[in-house]
Every structure is written in C-alpha cells, then in structure tokens.
Amino acid sequence: MLSHELVEAATDPFPESKPAFAQTIDADGAWTAITGGEAADMCAFDDDQYLKPADMTYFVQRSWSDKAAAAGKDPCVPLLSPPDIYFNSAPVVMDDVTIVPFFGVTMMGKGVKIPVGQSRTIDVQLFSEAPTAGPWKLTVRDYNEAYFGKANLTFSLDQNTGMNGDVRKLTITVVGTDASLKAEPFWIESTLGNASNVWMGMVGQ
Numbered sequence: 001m002l003s004h005e006l007v008e009a010a011t012d013p014f015p016e017s018k019p020a021f022a023q024t025i026d027a028d029g030a031w032t033a034i035t036g037g038e039a040a041d042m043c044a045f046d047d048d049q050y051l052k053p054a055d056m057t058y059f060v061q062r063s064w065s066d067k068a069a070a071a072g073k074d075p076c077v078p079l080l081s082p083p084d085i086y087f088n089s090a091p092v093v094m095d096d097v098t099i100v101p102f103f104g105v106t107m108m109g110k111g112v113k114i115p116v117g118q119s120r121t122i123d124v125q126l127f128s129e130a131p132t133a134g135p136w137k138l139t140v141r142d143y144n145e146a147y148f149g150k151a152n153l154t155f156s157l158d159q160n161t162g163m164n165g166d167v168r169k170l171t172i173t174v175v176g177t178d179a180s181l182k183a184e185p186f187w188i189e190s191t192l193g194n195a196s197n198v199w200m201g202m203v204g205q
Contacts, residue, residue, distance in 0.1 A: 003060035004040040011039045029099040029109025030202035034143055034185045037101070039063045043076035045187070047196040051080055072129055074197075087128035088197045089138050089162070089190045091170060097204030100182045111183065111202035112172065119173040124157075124188065128164040135161040136192035140170065143185035144178060152176035152184040153203060172203060 011021040015038075023029075023037030035041040042064035043049050050059045062076040069075035074086035097111030114120045124138070138160050145151035153176075158169040170188075178184050184203040189196060 004044070004063075007040045007061075007063045008038045023101070023105075023107075026107045027110045028200075029097075029101070029107035030111060030185055030200040032107065033099050033101045033109075033181055033183070033202065034187060034200050045198045046076055047191075048080060048084070048194070049076065051078065053078070054081075072127070074129075084195045085128055085130045085132050086197065087126070087132050087136055087164070087190060087192065087195075088199055089124050089126050089136075089168070089188045090199045091188060091201040092123040092125055093201060095204065097183050097202050099202060099204070100180065109183075109202055111204050113204050114172060114174045115205060116174050116177060119171055121169050121171045124168040124170050126162045126164060126166040126168065126190075132163060132192055134192065135163045136190045137161050138168065139189045139191070141187055141189060143187070144176070150176065152178055153186055155186070174203060174205075177205065 015022050021039050023032040031037060031042060035044060040061055040063045043062050049061050051062060052059045062078060064075050065077045068077055093110050093112045095111055095113040097109050099107045099109045112120060112122055138157060140155040142151040142153045154173045156171040162168055187198050187200045189198050
C-alpha cells in the first residue's frame with residue numbers, strides 16, 4: 001500500500017546510508033525481526049491496520065507512534081473512529097537474547113532463553129487503557145510456522161482469555177531452531193470482537 005511506503009520514506013529516507021526510524025532499539029529486537037522494524041511495518045500485523053479518513057477516498061495504513069505507545073495507548077495511529085479501547089498481552093521477558101534480523105545486523109534483544117528440547121514457563125501481563133467489554137482471547141503464534149510451515153516453538157497457556165490486570169502462564173517448548181535469525185520469534189495476538197492487537201516475543205539459546 002502506498003501510504004505504508006510514504007510513511008517509511010518520510011521517517012527513514014536513507015535506510016542504507018543514514019538510518020533513522022529503521023528499526024527498534026535492541027531491547028525490542030523481536031519487533032524488528034518479525035515486522036521489519038520501520039514505522040509502518042510495526043502496525044502491519046494488526047487486523048485493523050487500515051482506515052479511510054473522512055476527508056479521503058482511499059484507505060490508508062496506520063503507523064507506529066512512540067508517543068502513543070509511551071502513554072499506554074494504541075501505538076498505531078491515526079486512531080479508528082470511534083476509537084477502540086486499547087488492550088494487549090505482553091510476555092514478561094528479562095533475558096538477553098542474540099537476534100540477527102534479515103538485514104544482518106546483530107541485536108541484543110530481550111527475550112527468554114530456552115535450550116532446544118526444553119520448556120520454560122513465563123508470565124504474560126494483560127493490560128488495557130480502560131475497561132473492556134469483556135475478556136479477550138489470547139493466541140500464541142510461532143513465526144517460523146506462520147511463514148515457512150514448520151514450527152520451532154510450541155505453546156501452552158494456563159488460560160487463553162483474560163482482562164486488564166490478569167497474569168497468564170505461558171509454557172514455551174523449543175522443538176527447532178532458526179539458523180538465520182539465531183533465535184525463535186513468536187507473537188501473542190489478543191482479540192476481542194473485531195479488535196485485535198499483537199505483542200512480539202523472542203526465544204534464544
């Protein structure tokens with residue numbers, strides 16, 4: 001979509017010679033590895049990524065705002081009309097994980113270390129900017145399975161629904177490795193009605 005590329009041309013006009021908003025900081029390297037890391041890329045996974053402004057004929061893609069994210073609001077702007085209540089589910093990860101995204105620059109991101117063939121259980125923190133209409137559903141997706149057909153990770157949630165303030169237990173098992181990324185990406189999708197939000201995560205060795 002043209003609006004996607006226009007936003008990225010404006011926020012990262014020289015990605016090779018003088019990168020600007022070309023990728024996330026290292027700590028959030030999972031987002032770069034999965035989405036690509038530029039401003040429009042960061043919102044491309046949301047089901048409601050497109051909107052048609054009242055004064056326009058065509059749909060445009062929403063793009064990432066650090067200001068909105070820092071305020072605990074929907075980081076993908078402009079907001080829908082009427083705006084949805086923003087909710088999401090974030091994996092609690094503290095380990096330093098080496099990630100080599102598709103453009104070959106090594107990043108030291110935050111993730112969870114799990115040896116191949118082993119499992120580990122982490123917390124998933126649920127939050128929303130205001131009360132929601134009810135609990136939302138959590139679905140955990142393996143990056144490699146989504147794009148290449150063979151899962152490197154399998155998942156088990158103690159409960160697959162919840163609301164603001166809830167903590168869910170996510171057990172991750174490593175069944176394979178990604179030779180190019182040097183880590184295994186995943187994301188958590190939170191869905192309530194027609195609204196959907198995602199949060200990226202990373203497993204390292």
